[in-house]
Amino acid sequence: MAEIRLAKLAHSYGNGTNALKPLDMTWRDGGTYALLGPSGCGKSTMLNIISGLLKPSEGRVLFDGQDVTDKDTGARNIAQVFQVPVIYRSMTVGENLAFPLVCRRVPTPRIKARVEAIAERLGLSRHLNSRAVALTADQKQLISLGRGLVREDVSAVLLDEPLTVIDPQMKFELRKILKDINREFRLTMVLVTHDQNEALTFADTVVVMNHGEVIQAGTPQELFERPATTHVGTFIGSPAMNFLPAVREGDRVLVPGAGLSRTAPADLPTTDLTLAFRPEHAVAGGPLAGTVTRIWFEGADQVLALSVGDASLRIRAVAGAETVGAIVRFDVPQDCLRLYHQGRLVA
Numbered sequence: 001m002a003e004i005r006l007a008k009l010a011h012s013y014g015n016g017t018n019a020l021k022p023l024d025m026t027w028r029d030g031g032t033y034a035l036l037g038p039s040g041c042g043k044s045t046m047l048n049i050i051s052g053l054l055k056p057s058e059g060r061v062l063f064d065g066q067d068v069t070d071k072d073t074g075a076r077n078i079a080q081v082f083q084v085p086v087i088y089r090s091m092t093v094g095e096n097l098a099f100p101l102v103c104r105r106v107p108t109p110r111i112k113a114r115v116e117a118i119a120e121r122l123g124l125s126r127h128l129n130s131r132a133v134a135l136t137a138d139q140k141q142l143i144s145l146g147r148g149l150v151r152e153d154v155s156a157v158l159l160d161e162p163l164t165v166i167d168p169q170m171k172f173e174l175r176k177i178l179k180d181i182n183r184e185f186r187l188t189m190v191l192v193t194h195d196q197n198e199a200l201t202f203a204d205t206v207v208v209m210n211h212g213e214v215i216q217a218g219t220p221q222e223l224f225e226r227p228a229t230t231h232v233g234t235f236i237g238s239p240a241m242n243f244l245p246a247v248r249e250g251d252r253v254l255v256p257g258a259g260l261s262r263t264a265p266a267d268l269p270t271t272d273l274t275l276a277f278r279p280e281h282a283v284a285g286g287p288l289a290g291t292v293t294r295i296w297f298e299g300a301d302q303v304l305a306l307s308v309g310d311a312s313l314r315i316r317a318v319a320g321a322e323t324v325g326a327i328v329r330f331d332v333p334q335d336c337l338r339l340y341h342q343g344r345l346v347a
């Protein structure tokens with residue numbers, strides 16, 4: 001396993017746009033990471049630079065302090081799993097799993113033990129002697145995953161949207177299995193995804209990207225509690241964070257007509273201000289009041305769309321408690337109220 005460092009990394013495909021804008025980042029040995037962002041934001045570009053499939057236009061890639069930028073994929077000792085299953089059609093499931101170890105001349109008893117351990121984790125034990133080609137699409141992807149996880153000496157396992165083809169119910173179970181394997185074998189794992197749920201439930205650190213830029217890298221809780229930009233606050237969490245245009249009046253920032261306010265930091269500009277809070281952080285009762293304009297259910301909760309003065313916002317409430325047109329009283333604790341200037345977190 002290795003610590004991965006990206007130093008002043010940037011990439012352009014030569015068409016005038018930066019697929020990856022300059023960035024510095026270190027991923028710790030044995031950690032789980034998710035690269036999260038919309039299509040075209042640069043996730044695969046970053047992954048392919050780490051694996052060595054792509055040479056960056058600028059900057060260096062270091063594994064445990066060793067510069068590997070000019071080394072090819074084979075020399076980097078990386079396992080990569082792609083969106084589409086890759087299986088050796090003429091081989092059994094067991095032979096598919098064993099293949100990376102056979103190529104490296106690992107002793108047979110060690111191969112057997114390792115293949116059996118990974119197959120058991122992935123629920124493939126009873127298929128070890130079946131021909132891989134006869135399995136379902138889900139199971140074929142499990143084989144691809146297993147081949148990525150079977151080696152003990154890899155620097156990192158890079159997972160490029162590998163769960164897309166997996167049945168939705170099985171996805172949850174598989175993320176848990178990947179986490180267990182990470183803990184047990186201490187593999188550094190990087191998952192590329194555009195699914196926030198997948199990123200937040202899999203990774204210790206989620207790297208949110210947009211337009212070739214890393215917007216924020218943090219724990220799922222940090223991203224939820226303190227989104228670095230309004231983009232992250234919108235992208236992470238469901239329903240999205242509430243963002244309300246605000247003005248500065250003396251030492252306070254307030255949303256006109258809505259009653260929401262907080263203290264203003266001393267050097268705060270007077271324009272392009274936004275107050276924000278999570279729908280989950282609103283508490284029932286209090287000085288604020290809004291009219292319910294829409295209601296929808298999420299599990300045991302209901303989400304209320306409220307009109308508060310000129311503002312529209314959403315709060316979570318106990319299911320069944322409110323009706324459209326009702327006046328709802330609520331409050332937002334001061335420590336849950338975030339302040340943004342030009343879309344960037346100030347306080």
Ligand SMILES: Nc1ncnc2c1ncn2[C@@H]1O[C@H](COP(=O)(O)OP(=O)(O)OP(=O)(O)O)[C@@H](O)[C@H]1O
Nearest residue numbers: 013015019037038039040041042043044045046194
């Ligand atoms: N081979 C290429 N040649 C030219 N431009 C490319 C090439 N590959 C990617 N790009 C461009 O680089 C940018 C980043 O693409 P990338 O595939 O890294 O994004 P992504 O976040 O992985 O997207 P997706 O989720 O759709 O796979 C996009 O604007 C894309 O069009």
